[in-house]
Amino acid sequence: MIVRFAAAALFLGVAAEAAPAPAPAPPTMPVITATPADIYGPLYRAVELARLFPDSKTFADAVPRRDAGAILAAYREEQPRGPALRRFVLANFSLPATPAPPPPVAGARATPLAAHIAALWPVLTRQPLASPPGSSALPLPRSYVVPGGRFREIYYWDSYFTMLGLARDGRADLVDAMVENFTTLIERYGHIPNGTRSYYLSRSQPPVFYLMVGLARSGDAALARRRLAALRREHDYWMLGADALKPGQAARHVVRLADGRLLNRYWDARDTPRDESYAEDVATAAALPARARAGLWRELRAGAESGWDYSSRWLADGRSLASIRTTSIAPVDLNSLLYGMEAAIAAGCARLGDAACAADYRAQALRRGAAIRTLMWDARGGRFADLLWRSGRQTPTLSAATLYPLFTGVADPAQARAVARTVRARLIGMGGLRTTRAATGQQWDAPNGWAPLQWIAVQGLRRYGEAATARRIATRWLATVQAGYAASGTLVEKYDVERRGVAGHGGEYAVQQGFGWTNGVTRALMDAYPS
Template identity: 55%
Template sequence: MPDRTALPRAMLAAWVLLLLAACSQGPAPTPPASWGWQDASGERAIAPDEAYPELFQAVQESRLFSDQKHFVDALPLREPARIRADYLRERERPGFDLRAFVGRNFEESGSVETAPPEAGADLASHISDLWPALTRHYEQVPAHSSLLPLPKPYVVPGGRFREVYYWDSYFTMLGLAESGQHQRVRDMLDNFAYLIDTYGHIPNGNRSYYLRRSQPPFFAYMVDLQARREGDAAYRRYLPQLQKEYAYWMEGSAGLRPNEARLHVVKLADGSLLNRYWDNRDTPRQESFLEDRATAARAPQRPAGEVYRDLRAGAESGWDFSSRWLDDDRELASIRTTAIVPVDLNALLYHLERTIAKACASSALKACEQGYGARAEKRRQAIEDHLWHPAGYYADYDWQRRRPIERINAASLFPLFTGLASAERAGRTADSVAAQLLRPGGLATTTRASGQQWDEPNGWAPLQWVAVQGLRAYGRDALAEDIGRRFLAQVQQVYDREGKLVEKYDISGNQGGGGGGEYPLQDGFGWSNGVTLQLLRLYGPGAGR
C-alpha cells in the first residue's frame, strides 16, 4: 500500500543530499514547502512555462532531456521566482552550464516501473499484481511541483505517465472493479469529483500544465460504475459534479449565432448545438514544446497559434494524434481539430445529459429531469441529422465546410455504446465497421496508415471495449465476440513473449506492440489492464460457465 502522505523517495533523497552538501557551506537550504489538496486552486497551480519562462524555453530548446515531458515533471527545489532570477543572472556569465544549473535546482522524476510477472502467472493474475505498483497517493506535493495533489489514492497508466489521466481512468476502473478493488474505484471517482469542484472541470491529467483542457467526458460512466455497487445513491451524491462538468463543456453557448463556435460549443446552420474539442491556450504544449513548434513551422500559411490550438484540442480528444483531425494524412501541420464536430464527444455528452436527468429523477427534481432529458433528445436528433454518413455509418462533421468527414473510424461506434443509435443505423454501422475496420488483432482505429499513433496499424484497448459493449447492446454479439477475442489473443501473445501489457498494439497481424506518435511504446498499462480483465470475463477461458 503506498504511503498516503509521503513525498516520492527520490524527492526526499534529493533534499537530504542538498542538506549534506550544504553543511560545510553555512545554513542548510530549506526543503520546498508542501501544499495539500485542501489548499488547491487554479490560481495556485502555475505551469513551468509561466513560472520560469526563459529557463523553460532554454531547457526545451537545448534538448537537455530526450523527452520534453521530463523537465515539466521535474520538481523545483526552490521558489520558482528565485530560480528564475538566478538563471537570468547566471546565464550571462562565461562558461555557464545549463545542465549543471538544472541539476542544482531540480529533482528529476523517474518512470513508473512495473515488475515482470512471476513465473507461471497468467494474464489476469499478473494484472491484479500490477495494481499496487501503479497506485499513487499524494495528498500533499511540494509547493512548486507541476503535480496537483488529490485527496485519495489513484492508479496511473505507467511508464512516462506518472499522473492520473481522465479518460484512461474509466477503463482502468473497469479493471479495478473486476479485481474486486471497489474502494479504489470509489477513491478515483471522488478524486475526479474533487477536481471538478476545485478547477471547474476534470483536466487532461493532474498536472498544472494540463489544466487548460479536459479529455473525453467519461465521468458519468464512472458514476454508472459506482451505481452498480450502491444504486441511485451514487447519482444523487455526484449530481452537483455532473452538472458542473456539463456546464464546462457548454460554456459559451449563450448568444451563439448559426455557423459560429465558441470554446467547446458549435451552433450549426439549423440552430443545433453540438460540441468540439478545444483548449484555452494557443501556445505549444509544455510537454511537447519543440515538437509543436516544429509542426507549426511546417505550416507558414497558418497563424502559429491556430496550429497550436488544434494540436492542444487534439490532445484533449485523447486521439493525439490521428488522420481523423488532418486534411493531409501525412502532415500533422494540416490538423484542424477545432473545425470538427466529433461523433464520440457528442455521444458522450448525450450520455452525460441522460445521466444528469436520471440523477435529477432520483433526487425528485422534476424540472431538472425534464430539462436535461430534452437537451439529450435535441442532441440525439442533431447527431442523427448531421453526424450520419450516407455510406452507412456515424461520422465526424466538418462544421466550417458544412459536410461529414469522408472516413470511417472506431469512433463511429460511440452512438451504439451510449445507446442513442436507432436499431437500423446501428446495424448499418456494425456492417460498415466489420467490412472496413476488422483486423487480425481486433478493431482498427482508422483505415489510414499515417504514422500517427491513433491510426493504422494500432489498436487501442478503450476502443475495443466501446466496440464490444456497443455491438452487444444492439444484438451484434457475434461481431462483438470476434473483436474481443481477436484483441485478447493479441494481448496474450505480447504478454507471453515480453511479460508485459502495453499502451497500444499492432493489430495488423504482426503480433507486437504498437508504434508511431511522439514517444516510445509505454508499458504498464492502466487501460489495457482494465479492458483485458473485462474481456477475459466475457470471452476468456471458462467464460459463461
C-alpha cells in the same frame, strides 16, 4: 426511434428520498493555473529546445529546489548554455523519478494473464498526493491508479477503462477513491483536467465521469446529490458560451450550426506549445509564418483533449500534422458521450425528485441525439462521421469512433446494423479493431489498436444485438494481448492489430508498459468472454 435512457439510470444507484436535485455552481471560466512554461519563461524554452532530456515531459514535472524568482534571477545572471545549462537545471530542480516498468514476468506462459493483471494494480497505485511547493502536480485526497511509465499522474478518460478492471478484480475501494478524486477536481476547477498537472488544466478529455460513477458504490442520498451536482457542473463546462451563440458561431467547446442546433467540439483555452510536448510543438510549427503558429498550437492542444493525439481524423490533408484542424470538427465520439451525460443527468434528477431538471436534460439529450442520427450519419458509407461544423460536410475518415453512437445508445437499429457490416468489412484486423485504415505514422491510426476502442466497440455492438461481431473483436484483442504477454511478459498501451502480439508504434514518445487501460479492458473482456 426509442431513446435509450436505461443505462443512464446507473448514474444513481441509491434509493434516495425525493428531494430537489442541487443546482450546480453558476457557469464560470475554469481556473487556469500558471504552468512551468509560464513561470520559467526563457529558462523553460531553453531547456526544452536544447533537448536536455529525451522526454519533454521530464522538465514539466520537475520540482524546484528554491523560489522560482531566485532561480530565474540566477539564470539571467549566468546565461548557461550546453553542459552548463544541464548542470544549472540539476542544481535547481529535482527531476521526477520515472518508475521502472513492471519487470517482465519470467515464464509468462505459466503465469495466468488475469493473475498478472491483478498483481499490477498495487504497482500502479499511488497514495493521496499533497503537491510539493512549486510542483506542477495537482493534489488529490484519495489513492489512485496511474497508467504507468511517463504517465505519473491520473488521466481523465484513461481512468474509466482502468476502473473496469479494478471493479472485476474486487477493488471497489480504488474505484470509489478515484471517483472521489474526480469529484473533487470538478469542485475545485469546474471540470476534470486532461491529467492532474497544472499544464493540463486548460483542457479536459472525453467526458466519461458519468460512466465512472456507474462503476462506483452508490452510497447514501447525500453522496448521490453531490455527484449529480458535479456532473451538472461538468456539463456546464462543456456548454459554456452556448446561450450567446448565433448560427455559424463557436465559443470554447460549443458550436451552433447554421440551422441553430448545438453540438460540441474539442478545444483548449491556451494557444501556446504544450508544456509536456514543448519541443515537438515548436518543431511542428517551425515552417509556418509566426502569425499562424498560435492557431496551430491550439489545434494540437485540442487534439490532445480528444485523447486521439494524433490521428488522420483531425488532419485536413489526411497525413500532415501541420494540417490539423481539430476545432473545426464536431466529433461523433464527443457528442455521443455528451448525449450519454445528458441522459445520465436526466435520470439522476428524476431519481432525486427534480422533475424540471430531468425534463431539461432529457430534452437536451433528445436534441443532440437527433442531430447525431441525421447530420453525422453517412448512409452510403454505413458509418457515423465527424462533422465539419461550419460547412455541414462530413469528414471522409472512417474510424473506430463510428461505434460510439452504439455505445451510448443514440443510433437507431438500422444504423447499428449498417455500422456492424462496415466494421466487419473494413475495421476488424487480425488482432482486434483498427483505429482507422490510414497508415500515417500517427499513433491513433493504422496499424494500431487501442484498448478503450475495443471496449467501446464490443459494448456498443452487444447493445444492439450484434453479438457475433462483438465476440470477434473481443477474442481477437484478447489473443493479441495474450500473445504479447507470452512473448514479452508485459502489457503495453497499444498494439499492432495487423500482426498479433506486436506492440504498436508512432506518436511522440516510446511505447509505454504497464499499462492501466490495457489491463482494465483486457480484464473486463476476459470476464465477458471466459472461453
